[in-house]
Amino acid sequence: MYENTSQTPVRDLLQSDRVTPATRTALTERLAQPPVTEPQFFTQDEFVRLQRVCDRLIPQPDDERVDLAGPIDERLANGTTNGWRYNDLPNDGEAYRLFLTGIDQAAEANYDRPFDALTDEQQADILLLVQQGEAPGPVWQQLPADRFFEELLAEVVEVFYSHPMAQEKIGYTGMADQTSPPAPLLHKERGVEH
Amino acid sequence: MTNNDIADAVVIGTGAGGAPLLARLAMAGLKVVALEAGKFWKATEDFATDERAQDFLFWNDERLSAGNDPMAFGRNNSGTGVGGSTLHYTAYTPRLQPDDLQLRTDFGVGEDWPLDYHQDIEPYYDELEAFLGVSGPSPYRWGPARRTAYRYGPLPVNAAGRLMEQGCREVGIQTSPAANAALSAPQFQEGYGWRSACTNRGFCQAGCNNGAKASMDVTFIPLAIQYGAEVRAECFVTGFERDTSGHITGVVYEQNGETKQQLTRNVFLCAGAVETPRLLLINDLANRSGQVGRNLMAHTALQIWGEFDDETVPWRGIPGAIISEDTHRANGLANYPGDFVGGYLLQSIGVMPVTYASQMARGRALWGQDLHDAMSRYRHVAGINILGECLPYAHNYLELSDEKDSRGLPKPRVHFSMGENEEQLTSHANQIMRDIWTAAGARNIWAFPRNAHVIGTARMGTDPDLAVVDPDGRSFDVPNLYISDNSTFPSALSVNPALTIMALSLRTADKFLNGLSTTH
Ligand SMILES: Cc1cc2nc3c(=O)[nH]c(=O)nc-3n(C[C@H](O)[C@H](O)[C@H](O)COP(=O)(O)OP(=O)(O)OC[C@H]3O[C@@H](n4cnc5c(N)ncnc54)[C@H](O)[C@@H]3O)c2cc1C
Ligand code: SF4
Numbered sequence: 281m282y283e284n285t286s287q288t289p290v291r292d293l294l295q296s297d298r299v300t301p302a303t304r305t306a307l308t309e310r311l312a313q314p315p316v317t318e319p320q321f322f323t324q325d326e327f328v329r330l331q332r333v334c335d336r337l338i339p340q341p342d343d344e345r346v347d348l349a350g351p352i353d354e355r356l357a358n359g360t361t362n363g364w365r366y367n368d369l370p371n372d373g374e375a376y377r378l379f380l381t382g383i384d385q386a387a388e389a390n391y392d393r394p395f396d397a398l399t400d401e402q403q404a405d406i407l408l409l410v411q412q413g414e415a416p417g418p419v420w421q422q423l424p425a426d427r428f429f430e431e432l433l434a435e436v437v438e439v440f441y442s443h444p445m446a447q448e449k450i451g452y453t454g455m456a457d458q459t460s461p462p463a464p465l466l467h468k469e470r471g472v473e474h
Numbered sequence: 475m476t477n478n479d480i481a482d483a484v485v486i487g488t489g490a491g492g493a494p495l496l497a498r499l500a501m502a503g504l505k506v507v508a509l510e511a512g513k514f515w516k517a518t519e520d521f522a523t524d525e526r527a528q529d530f531l532f533w534n535d536e537r538l539s540a541g542n543d544p545m546a547f548g549r550n551n552s553g554t555g556v557g558g559s560t561l562h563y564t565a566y567t568p569r570l571q572p573d574d575l576q577l578r579t580d581f582g583v584g585e586d587w588p589l590d591y592h593q594d595i596e597p598y599y600d601e602l603e604a605f606l607g608v609s610g611p612s613p614y615r616w617g618p619a620r621r622t623a624y625r626y627g628p629l630p631v632n633a634a635g636r637l638m639e640q641g642c643r644e645v646g647i648q649t650s651p652a653a654n655a656a657l658s659a660p661q662f663q664e665g666y667g668w669r670s671a672c673t674n675r676g677f678c679q680a681g682c683n684n685g686a687k688a689s690m691d692v693t694f695i696p697l698a699i700q701y702g703a704e705v706r707a708e709c710f711v712t713g714f715e716r717d718t719s720g721h722i723t724g725v726v727y728e729q730n731g732e733t734k735q736q737l738t739r740n741v742f743l744c745a746g747a748v749e750t751p752r753l754l755l756i757n758d759l760a761n762r763s764g765q766v767g768r769n770l771m772a773h774t775a776l777q778i779w780g781e782f783d784d785e786t787v788p789w790r791g792i793p794g795a796i797i798s799e800d801t802h803r804a805n806g807l808a809n810y811p812g813d814f815v816g817g818y819l820l821q822s823i824g825v826m827p828v829t830y831a832s833q834m835a836r837g838r839a840l841w842g843q844d845l846h847d848a849m850s851r852y853r854h855v856a857g858i859n860i861l862g863e864c865l866p867y868a869h870n871y872l873e874l875s876d877e878k879d880s881r882g883l884p885k886p887r888v889h890f891s892m893g894e895n896e897e898q899l900t901s902h903a904n905q906i907m908r909d910i911w912t913a914a915g916a917r918n919i920w921a922f923p924r925n926a927h928v929i930g931t932a933r934m935g936t937d938p939d940l941a942v943v944d945p946d947g948r949s950f951d952v953p954n955l956y957i958s959d960n961s962t963f964p965s966a967l968s969v970n971p972a973l974t975i976m977a978l979s980l981r982t983a984d985k986f987l988n989g990l991s992t993t994h
Binding site for chain 1: 519520521522523524525526527532533534535536537538539540544545546547548549551552673674675676677683789790826827828831832834835836839841842843845846849850852853880887
């Protein structure tokens with residue numbers, strides 16, 4: 281585990297002169313972004329369900345949360361993509377909607393309750409079934425479950441680890457890019473600096 | 475130049491295939507216009523050291539990926555902007571080896587190139603490496619002896635590189651610092667000014683913000699502009715005007731929602747190995763052979779990751795610091811004899827955090843607390859990968875789908891499934907890399923299967939029935955159309971493509987200029 285005396289090493293760095301203006305702008309804007317409360321693409325119900333899904337995929341403490349569902353809603357509302365999709369999946373927006381319907385169907389089939397009414401563990405179990413391509417429900421005839429799960433997980437993970445608060449957790453400080461003269465190439469284990 | 479002036483040449487796309495010839499033609503005094511779909515960035519001001527913010531570098535129009543091993547596009551495959559995919563390439567610039575050009579002769583499958591290494595390619599490598607400012611070791615361990623030393627010594631080796639050296643020593647594989655088109659000392663670039671030395675920021679794949687990396691926007695593009703070339707950014711080419719003899723007379727493009735046309739005497743199509751065949755298929759152009767979009771290849775590019783006791787700080791340093799080409803042909807390898815067509819190179823790799831996390835999501839399918847735990851060891855991660863041969867198969871091709879993009883043009887669908895040879899090559903590499911990483915002390919080793927770069931979709935050859943362009947890059951069907959990008963490669967090669975794309979680009983320009991001087 282990465283040890284740092286500061287609880288907010290990245291946020292500290294952003295206040296310093298060790299970050300170029302372009303990088304500081306990108307990261308401070310992201311930090312200041314308020315969480316989405318009124319979805320543009322999803323219905324309110326769908327959006328809440330997606331938030332629960334994100335909570336299971338990337339559990340977060342209550343006091344410091346990165347908004348995960350919000351940026352997904354924004355992307356789908358803008359109609360932008362990451363440049364490709366599996367040929368056997370429908371377009372991203374439709375796939376997300378089918379998925380959100382499908383986990384409800386699976387929850388009803390296994391627990392006689394909608395997804396939102398399940399415990400955290402039960403929700404995680406449903407997601408695991410989706411990941412394994414074994415979730416019950418008619419939607420999964422239309423949507424290859426394991427494929428979609430991979431896409432969903434990749435998107436959520438990318439949103440999360442792009443956020444300075446998540447980067448603090450993994451000890452990433454590469455945004456300190458103001459380097460003149462060139463930064464030494466730290467190679468700690470041998471105590472060598474190139 | 476206005477749209478009604480007749481250009482000597484229009485160059486479509488400004489990446490590795492387009493920019494070098496744009497400069498060459500401008501330097502010969504021709505009136506040239508480049509039409510580039512992406513924006514003209516000023517890297518020193520616009521580029522952030524942040525993967526998400528840099529998303530604009532990638533070609534994010536949706537492509538459909540089919541087959542047993544569907545290819546990932548966007549960030550994993552191709553870029554846009556003045557400079558094309560070189561804006562985000564890792565700047566790894568190994569030379570091909572002469573036997574790469576004769577796969578069919580040596581193995582009875584695949585294709586030979588209609589080119590000679592020493593005559594047609596080597597002189598351009600010499601020129602390019604000096605011009606771009608490639609940093610590398612001289613002498614270099616593999617391939618024919620170099621006629622000149624690399625202009626600069628190799629870049630500092632990061633942790634992944636040191637670990638690869640250590641692991642390879644123990645399993646009996648030779649290594650060397652790699653050649654990278656990033657400066658280990660400042661260099662003056664004509665038309666641009668001083669490019670600074672690499673600051674070890676490790677962000678090559680999200681764009682270099684100080685000119686150290688030899689992307690086209692800090693090398694050939696400013697040179698071209700200095701000699702009078704006009705570069706029109708945010709111009710998306712959609713079609714061509716032709717006369718009754720079949721010659722192209724104008725290039726049709728969209729700029730700010732308006733449709734425009736540039737009159738021209740010649741066209742150089744350099745839109746990359748997906749957009750080039752797509753544009754040809756949409757316009758039913760240059761495809762008498764039926765080979766446009768066929769013969770699609772992708773480098774086998776398996777990655778092996780591991781965690782080490784000591785910190786590696788995986789985002790630091792030029793990502794591809796150490797290379798081995800001992801596996802270029804594996805049948806002679808003492809410890810690891812291999813029996814497959816072609817070969818591969820081995821390379822150490824650094825990695826940026828979001829890329830790593832995303833690959834963990836796809837490759838290890840981790841989520842919940844497992845994901846947090848694995849990512850908490852990010853500072854201890856290092857990787858090693860291959861870049862290997864791929865054969866052309868009938869089952870791998872690009873076609874137009876029925877789905878339309880925002881411009882109303884059909885989205886491309888790319889079919890890709892590894893063949894038996896790719897499977898064998900990859901499993902050979904998997905074993906070697908796991909042994910290397912184990913010997914270097916890695917724990918939690920995992921493999922991320924990948925196929926990288928689209929290759930061969932408008933291939934060159936001598937037979938108009940089997941190829942789209944001749945050995946000079948000229949279309950067999952449309953006499954004033956040339957193609958210069960990764961789509962013309964007859965075989966995939968067991969090295970990264972960019973340096974060779976640039977070499978062929980300069981060669982195509984020279985052949986074209988020779989033709990002009992003999993006919994005028
Ligand atoms: C992450 C990553 C790392 C890489 N690292 C390396 C490496 O280390 N070494 C290496 O050798 N290779 C590397 N590559 C591959 C290398 O970048 C490409 O092979 C090379 O740039 C391809 O050159 P090209 O000319 O074929 O196409 P590109 O460089 O992609 O250029 C095509 C250009 O055409 C433009 N265009 C397309 N369609 C149109 C249109 N209709 N109208 C107008 N313009 C259009 C595009 O916007 C683009 O700018 C890497 C690739 C990726 C994705
Ligand atoms: S590692 Fe060097 S070449 Fe790559 S982006 Fe950083 S400064 Fe540029």
